Amino acid sequence: MKRSEFRKDIVSGEWVLFVPGRAGKPTDLAKKKKPRVPSPKKKCLFEDPFLNVDDKVILGYASRAHGDMRKDWELLVLKNKYPAVVPSKKRARKTPSSRxxxxxxxxGYHDLLITRSHTKNFAHISKREAFQIFSAFRERYFMFLRDKNVAYVSMSHNWGKGAGASIFHPHYQILAVPIIPPDISRLLRGSSEYFEKHGQCAFCAMIRSEKKRGSRIVFENRHAIAFCPYASRYEFETRIFPKRHRAFFEDTPDAEMKGMAEALQFVLAKIEKNLADPDYNFFFNVAPARNKNQHKDTYHWNVEIRPVAGIPGGFEYDTGMEVNVVDPEDAAAAIRK
Ligand SMILES: [Zn+2]
Ligand SMILES: [Zn+2]
Structure with a gap:
């Protein structure tokens, strides 16, 4: 891409304006940052969570079988101290919409997942621990499915202050909410329209086309593929998909989950190294928790990584259209390097 260009995401229907080169070299964007300094471990609330939040532990994995959870914990799911949504035994009903x-x-539910190390983020924990995070997400997912109030489960991670993390110690959010959020609705609608028109999963088609082209691919293993999408809304945005058609995160077999976790670790480590350690968010785009039959052929779960790079301005707020100053091919090459 030499000049500016509008590109449309075939699934979400969203347009993006690409202005490559406006910010100089792609990697310049991420190079302006100060070095990352961990917060003092002594003051960290998550160093002894049983002392600070004992009654809040929902789920825990220890580093050895029959270990003492208080001493040997590796991963804990805690109740969020300031939950955005709270469980209810009563069926939550929408008020009839008025004018x-x-x-x-x-x-809903608002959990916090923490891992043991104060400094090792997802890219640097062991493969086993990375898979454990996916397993804990899945375990909670199945719990939430039992609650009829839950329509969608969001799982995400913020790394660095610029990405919204107020506490340094690596932690992850799980939010189960009673409505299907707008971005997910768009993806669901777009992917089922695509299926109606073309008789196949839009994401599977996208994966095939990216594989053929090759230049936007960042990483691939037996079960997962990572690439910078054609119509990336954000600079260095990377998506990771299970290679087999899989609508549902929670039904993904362990081998594929491990492949996905490995791909996520690999890409995050590359982003840290080759883009000069930017802050980032990653989150899971999964199918809704209800009416699964409706989405099984059309939807395809994935993980989205969004490094913090450009700052949106009035144009983006006005139009809802993002301006991306890095060609996704250059983004993929910079991450792969
Ligand atoms: Zn800590
Ligand atoms: Zn698919």
Whole structure:
């Protein structure tokens, strides 16, 4: 891409304006940062979570079988101290929409997942621990499915202050909410329209086309593939997909989950090294928790990585259209390097 160009995401229907080269070399974007300094370990609340939040532990994995959880914990899922949504035994009903308003009670679950090391983020923990995070997400997912109030489960990670992490110690958010969020609705609608038109999963088609082209691929193993999408909304945005058609995160077999976790670790380590350690978010785009039959052929779960690079301005806020100053091919080459 030599000049500016508008590109449309075939699934979400969103347009993106590419202005390659506006910010100089692709990697210049991520080079302006100060070095990352861990917060003092002594003051970290997550160093002894049983002391600080004993009644809040929902789930824990220890480093050895029959280990003492308080001493040997490796991963814990805790109740969030300031939950955005709270569980309810009553069925949450949306108020009938009037001409002025429509609402739904703030019911759901808000968990916090923490791993043991104060400094090792997802890229640097062991393969086993990385898979454990995926397993814990899945375990909680199945718990949430039992609650009829839950429509969607969001799993995400913020790394660095610029990405919204207020605590340095690596931690992950799990939020189960009673509505299907707008970005997910768009993906669901777009992918089922695509299926109707072309008789195949849009994401599978995308994976095939990326494989053929090759230049936007960042990483591939037996079960997973990572690439910078054709219509990336953000600089260095990378998506990781299971290679086999898989609508549902929670039904993914262990071998494929491990492949996905490995791909995520690999890409994050590359981003850290080759883009000068930017802050980033990653999150899971999964199918809704209800009416699974509706999505089984059309949806394909994936993990999205979004390094913090450009700052949006008035144009983006006005139009809802992102401006991306890095050609996704250059982004992939810079990450792969
Ligand atoms: Zn810590
Ligand atoms: Zn698919």
């Amino acid at each position: 002025f308003s429509e609402s739904s009670p703030g019911v």
